[in-house]
Amino acid sequence: MTELTQFPQALSIAGSDSGGGAGMQADLNTITARHVFATTVLVAITAQNTIGVQDSMALPPAMIDAQFASIAADLDIRACKTGMLADVPTVRAVVRNLKQYDLGPLTVDPVMIAKGGASLLTEDAVAVVRDELLPLATLVTPNLPEAEKLSGITIKTAQDMQDAADYFRGIGAQNVIIKGGHLTEEPVASDFVLLADGSSFWMTAPRVNTVRTHGTGDTLSACITAELAKGATMADAIRTGKAYVEAAIRDGIIVGHGHGPLNHWAYAEAGND
Ligand SMILES: Nc1ncnc2c1ncn2[C@@H]1O[C@H](COP(=O)(O)OP(=O)(O)OP(=O)(O)O)[C@@H](O)[C@H]1O
Ligand SMILES: Cc1ncc(COP(=O)(O)O)c(N)n1
Numbered sequence: 001m002t003e004l005t006q007f008p009q010a011l012s013i014a015g016s017d018s019g020g021g022a023g024m025q026a027d028l029n030t031i032t033a034r035h036v037f038a039t040t041v042l043v044a045i046t047a048q049n050t051i052g053v054q055d056s057m058a059l060p061p062a063m064i065d066a067q068f069a070s071i072a073a074d075l076d077i078r079a080c081k082t083g084m085l086a087d088v089p090t091v092r093a094v095v096r097n098l099k100q101y102d103l104g105p106l107t108v109d110p111v112m113i114a115k116g117g118a119s120l121l122t123e124d125a126v127a128v129v130r131d132e133l134l135p136l137a138t139l140v141t142p143n144l145p146e147a148e149k150l151s152g153i154t155i156k157t158a159q160d161m162q163d164a165a166d167y168f169r170g171i172g173a174q175n176v177i178i179k180g181g182h183l184t185e186e187p188v189a190s191d192f193v194l195l196a197d198g199s200s201f202w203m204t205a206p207r208v209n210t211v212r213t214h215g216t217g218d219t220l221s222a223c224i225t226a227e228l229a230k231g232a233t234m235a236d237a238i239r240t241g242k243a244y245v246e247a248a249i250r251d252g253i254i255v256g257h258g259h260g261p262l263n264h265w266a267y268a269e270a271g272n273d
Pocket of ligand 1 (some may be wrong): 206
């Protein structure tokens with residue numbers, strides 16, 4: 001009897017956003033929209049909406065271990081990503097499990113601060129992310145404040161973004177995207193990509209003048225993770241991620257009263273596979 005091929009499966013290791021726009025919920029929406037089966041290791045819970053984060057709580061490391069063990073015992077994960085990692089015990093639990101199990105290429109979105117300004121990673125955990133998690137990363141996707149904090153480089157110019165990308169390659173991340181979404185005075189949203197083979201390119205999209213950008217980074221990294229789970233090359237996965245997030249911002253939906261969520265139907269409705 002021929003063995004049926006497993007449907008592509010991906011894993012999001014992240015915190016919950018009760019408002020549905022960012023975090024694990026953005027990952028689930030994105031991975032599902034890209035026709036990949038989404039599994040989850042929940043590491044923290046936030047009471048959050050489009051206006052801000054009202055409360056948050058990290059889950060016990062033993063519960064993180066248990067979720068990884070359940071997934072590894074049964075599922076066939078082809079790619080995974082991390083988002084909000086809360087604090088030092090949580091980062092260490094995730095690192096331990098990523099070393100124990102083969103979960104495919106790892107995308108690290110080093111989430112630190114929510115759009116509304118709330119901290120999603122304690123100050124003392126920044127160095128642990130840099131020293132213990134990033135060397136495991138197939139891809140790292142910092143925004144500008146995250147890249148500055150992790151690298152110590154002040155980023156104001158395109159050259160600074162390239163220097164920051166070199167820094168991340170130097171500490172062991174194989175591929176890097178420095179996201180330029182926070183350069184709000186620029187008419188375009190430009191991200192710098194540095195690949196494992198040393199090649200690099202810029203990805204540029206017209207900047208959409210909107211506050212509906214809750215979960216843009218999560219969505220970009222989740223889409224890339226889904227594409228990698230389907231077997232795409234890193235460069236193709238990154239380009240699809242950018243096109244997906246661009247459509248999801250441009251064709252916005254009205255939800256909530258603050259930093260609204262993205263439109264996860266937009267990319268498919270524009271006729272993309
Ligand atoms: N207003 C915008 N118009 C078009 N593209 C944007 C806009 N804002 C962000 N982007 C793009 O969205 C992607 C995510 O970048 P961004 O810098 O917003 O990440 P982030 O700050 O980590 O997101 P978040 O913390 O909201 O999840 C990048 O490709 C960026 O260029
Ligand atoms: C649980 C969780 N994870 C990630 C983010 C980052 O997203 P944003 O910067 O758009 O608020 C968030 N707000 N909440």
